[in-house]
Amino acid sequence: MTTAAANPLRQGLAEDRLPEPCTVVIFGASGDLTKRKLVPALYTLMAERLLPATFSVVGFARKAVTDDAFRQEMKEWCGKFARHKPTDELWNQFQKGVYFHTGDYDNPESYKALKVRLDQIDKERGIPGNRVFYISTPPATFPIAVKQLDENGLINKSTEGPFTRVIIEKPFGTDVASARELNAHCLKHLREEQIYRIDHYLGKETVQNLMVFRFANAMFEPLWNNRFVEQVQITGAEALGIEGRGGYFDHAGILRDMVQNHLFQVMALTAMEPPASLNATDLRDEKVKVLKALRPYPEGRFDEFVVRGQYRTGAVGGRRIPNYHEEAGVTAGSTTETYVALKMFIDNWRWAGVPFYLRSGKAMAKKVTEVALIFKDAPHRLFGEKSSTEPNVLSIRIQPDEGISVRFGSKVPGNTLDINPVNMEFRYGTSFGTEPPEAYERLQLDCMLGDQALYTRADEVDASWRFISRIHEEWARSFAKGIPSYEAGTWGPDESDAMLRRANHAWRRL
């Protein structure tokens, strides 16, 4: 709900999408995400006048911290990570609404005390009871916090009166069973319209631009199907190894950490039909159709479609990377994958027969996330041997160096008819010098505005876990086979190249 309708001076202003006065309560506020992303994003929103003047943030954690200490700490982190650096005067304005509340996640008394505190803040600051609870703790605490919030009268389930919305961080479950359990638990305490399952990739400007590119331009969409597209490649590569997150990563693996959520969302946006509107229901209906249309892997032919790998010693960008097994927190003999490549088919009219290749890895040659559509050859080779053998490619780079490039064949200047592939590149950075907003800015703002379009819905999460869990089950069955390794700083194990070679395809060189 915006306030434009009620205030005649708001109508037509640039900031007419202003949330109603509200409080954001962050659970796990002593954590990394709060410092690096959540509070800096809120501060930037305020600096850009996108928050109501009567807005407050309450940090909740077990750690005993005073309001003042929390404010001081957040000022330092905003100085480091916010797009708008705090100025004394603006920070003073912001910090008046910043509080810290110490409590236990599973102790009802803590929630009762939190309620008293929030009611008092509402009164002092003129906030009509609207609240966003951002659960930014490790996942084991998600269900505990949701239950306690409800049982202690902090959730208004009615569509009338002040709003209560709950943002739940990733990961939403670790397999299909746990995701369903968490979902059922949340729905016991909240309505679906109150649950905001975050996938910060959806808050990235360039991911949203995928939709703009496809649906605001008439010339690409006619090519966006199996008549013209030979294959689609989606890459989410990270140059870093696991960097001290061994304890977490060794339990998760790259398939859970990157693919089930981020890359599947990118794939769904790439493959979906044009939605009727950009509202949350229409957009998510189309995405879920893609996920439901993923063809299950045929019995006994799993290895033709899935390759995993684990990095061994190597170097990335001139920096040595140890063997995965030597990283802190990794269990001896671990078969957790740090690389995965999938070949998938979307069984629908538009994409029948077009393989979607998806790869993601740690300690790869460089950091890059992109989607590439590789086109079929021209139907007739008019220029014979001298034609370029390289297919046309349209690639959308999500990070870094966000942009779009098109590869096509062009005549080499001269009196002979030689054709060479050339790249036409459009880069956001060189065209629009302004910095795009951070994903967490857009997402927190959308939640305050009650817009769920860029959050994932229960059925999307379910459909993606159904597909991913089958892979995990197969890996568990074939445990004895071991896991191929790849040298850190390369593009993954040879088996991955071989998977594409069988279809006469090859990974793009990035």
Place this chain on the structure above:
Amino acid sequence: MATAGTSIKAPMGGPQPEGTPLAGYAVSVDVGGIEKELAALWRTQSKEKSAALTRACAWNLVVYCSDDGAMTKAKLTADALVHAVPTRTILVLNHPYATSGPELEAWVSANCHVGAGGGKLLCTEEIHIESRAKGSELVPSLLRALVVPDVPTALWWAGPPPDNASAVRVLVSGVDRLIVDSMQAPGGSLSKLAHVGGLLDGLVLVDLNWLRTATLRSLLASMFDPPVGAEALFKMRHMRLEVTEAGLPAAKLMLGWLISRLKWTVSERLPSSSVAGASWRLRSRDDTGLGIDIAIVTGSPRASGLHSMHFDTDDGRRFGFTSREREVVDVVGARGTRELSAGEPPIEQLLVAALGARGRDRLYAVALHRAMELER
């Protein structure tokens, strides 16, 4: 950085400062060779930089400069614009009374800067055109030939806004936006500008002064968001604004906006009191009387000159703001007095806004139209 070209002219605005090796030199060329020279500049830039150079253009920006001083300022602003909007900038300066020198002269340069975060090279093309005496008649044809095709064109009238439509019309054929700054309107009068704007059919009139005061409008609006609510606005009985001489147009635009949003009607202009300024009687939408005074003050930290604005309601409440520093205002509202940030962006940011979605602000045309009622 240095560019290709037959002859290299000294860079505009003095020698190239050290440490900014990427800013462009101006190259003098004959008029017909401008495009060719621009192509050569891009080739040289690409060769000199190891980074890939991408040429992008979202707007043709024609800058009409009234004199050398305006030209120097406009060039600096246009150069700063490159960080946010890729443009082909065409700076036009006429010397109507010149008795010597060529009728028409042109220079080209590419302006490149390393973008935020480093590494990326942002470049725009700049063409300078100077005409003398009757040479000004040739300028429109040159502009038509030089604009990048399929990209919208904005004409920025740097200096006082045009006061007769025919002077503008020859320059604006094919122009999508006319950008002016009503702050520089002679005598602070908006009527001529509104008249010119009304005659230029199909073209969006963008006023930098309107964009300059956007923060104040949003600040005023925010005072009536829940839980305060808009009801106080309808109980307003008296309003007082303090402005500098230069701030009169901003004040009138602000009032034009309020008149249109709150559905007021201007009843009469009252005879001037002892204070320099002006007063009006208005009627609110429930037909109650409402008084407005504008008082002229000698100085204000705000660039727009709109120094303070306060109103009182019939139940004894007071709302408004007073500028304290350049970026800070003291706000009086339902929650007592507070200090808030409400900066006015520098000119290059105003231009970015003018070329963006905010340039097409429907509220402006209505506010300008209603502000004229105060000048009758």
